[in-house]
Amino acid sequence: MFKAIKYVISENVGNLYRIFTISKYTITADIHDSKLGLFWNFANPLIQVMTYWFLFGIVFQRKAVGDIPYLPWMLTGMAVWFFLSPCITNGCNAIFQKAGVISKMKFPVSILPATVIFVEFFNHICFMIITIIGLLLFGFYPSIYWLELIYYMAAAILFAISLALVMSVLNMIARDVRKFVLAIMRLLLYLTPILWDIKTLPKNLQFIMKCNPIFYIVTGYRDCFFYHRGILFYHKQMALFFAITLTLFAIGSTLMYRFKTRFIDLL
Amino acid sequence: MLEDILYDNNEYAVIFDNVSKIYRLNDKGHKTPRDFYALRDVSFKIKKGEVCGLLGINGSGKSTLSMILAGIQSPSKGTVTINGHQEMVAIQAGLNGQLTGYENIDYKGALLGLSKNKIKEIKDVVCEFSEIGEFLDQPVKKYSSGMKSRLGFSISLALDPDIYIIDEALSVGDKAFADKCLDKMNELKNNSKKTIIFISHSLQQSRSFCDTAIWLDGGKVRRMGPMDIICHNYSYYIHYYQDLSPEGKKKENQSRFDARVEEVKRKGLHSIFRG
Secondary structure: OHHHHHHHHHHHHHOHHHHHHHHHHHHHHHHHHOOOOHHHHHHHHHHHHHHHHHHHHHHOOOOOEOOEOHHHHHHHHHHHHHHHHHHHHHHHOOOHHHHHHHOOOOOOHHHHHHHHHHHHHHHHHHHHHHHHHHHHHOOOOOOHHHHHHHHHHHHHHHHHHHHHHHHHHHHHHOOHHHHHHHHHHHHHHHHOOOOOOHHHOOHHHHHHHHHOHHHHHHHHHHHHHHHOOOHHHHHHHHHHHHHHHHHHHHHHHHHHHHHOOOOHHHO | OHHHHHHHHHOEEEEEEEEEEEEEOOOOOOOOOEEEEEEEEEEEEEEOOOEEEEEOOOOOOHHHHHHHHHOOOOOOEEEEEEOOOEEEOOOOOOOOOOOEHHHHHHHHHHHOOOOHHHHHHHHHHHHHHHOOHHHHHOEHHHOOHHHHHHHHHHHHHOOOOOEEEEEOOOOOOOHHHHHHHHHHHHHHHHHOOOEEEEEOOOHHHHHHHOOEEEEEEOOEEEEEEEHHHHHHHHHHHHHHHHOOOHHHHHHHHHHHHHHHEEEOOOOOOHHHHOO
16 A cells, blocks of 8 residues: 555656656646636636536525625635535546546546646636635735645645545546546535534534535635634544545555556556 | 576566457357457567567557557556667647647647656657747647647656657658658667657658667568668568559458457456456
8 A cells, every 4th residue: 555655646746747748648638618717717716616606695695694795705615615526527537537647648547636626716716716806805804824824735636636545546447436426516515514514413423514615715715805713723624524534545446546547458 | 697687688678478469359240259469479679779660561560569668558368578678659649620720839748758757857858849930839630740749849858768669750740750750760769779660651750760670570570680781671672562463452351350360259248358
């Protein structure tokens, strides 16, 4: 197992330029694809946020969560969700969608999850620009706590890559995995306290919700912008988050190492 | 004795020792699962600086062999020894239709694992060799298939490995460009002493270019040796095969298929996870 972890880490670190270039040109190709290009990277999330805001903020008349108005509160949660959700669904496809490449040239397959995550991270930065404009409009101004974002983004990337390592290999063994994950993700949006406050739940259910790694990131983002309690305030969730992430990374690396020469047979 | 063997093997760029590649057939009608031998006990050696042609009709295992040579696939049985760095010249792979020709040089270069500086270095060479000119600023989806392969081939050529594997790379594009590529390959062969493994359905091309040949038939090596002799035998066989009646061809193909298939004991799901 340690051999596998070492193998995946060294392959990823040794190919940083390759990862960066593949991600960059995936984004460039996507931008060339449409007439308005980069506009859609902003318009798409904006429209989605408006939809949820209309539904929950206006139709269901959601009240402020604690002292925080509903829209900025939801916006920060959605920012995380619209980063991690495509990371997970596209992460499943990371290897399969590059079938044309891995069957035609010697290619370090274990870097593919990272390339997908960095494409999504670019989209996330676009979303964050919208979020920050929204927050400024609501009177939440930059503070030193915003620097925590760097930590939470890094944590989210680490988690997304680890999960994508596992899922992309499993999806090569059986393509059903992605279909299953797509269905689960639709459910998970409502099962994660993003659109509703966790305090509305009974204590024992709250505990289960707090185990969700996605919720740890959501909590972290909200802490940066609203609560200012600091990273160590959530040390229990943090420990659990990294336990889950490292376990996923170990499993993902082991799978990757075991299958590295056999992906073509699985196409 | 041992030193002899070591010294001996150092002369070779490629050594295949009893290599087999087995696929599990995906058939529902059969009670027992069957294995298909894409390659069966293939052994050969290719000397450094040699240009070796792979001959064989469709489905004889040429592409599987070239994939194993390139390190893209691993053999099911046997050992493969490669002395040096090998690279498959994949022309169309790794081009992105949305990107321009220039961007594709960066993109495919990165896919192939070139460093930033190396890509910068090869850019001019690729632009010149591919003869695409003004179109380099256009998205590749607008290219004709000939232009696409010219771009892809030029990038692959810039890789500069010790061992080139060229699988049908010259069969697309016009005659003039194919000749240009062939000239370039001849230059590599004569001046840089590169080892080249060449796969082409054009016997004429293979004959003029290769020193030796391996003739694959039904996943096995049927004959190997100097190009002239093998080529003669092979073209004789091709004529024989072409002259067969449709039934005769069918029969021949069936018997060839049967010889490559073997029934195996059913294994559980866990067999997927074992190597």
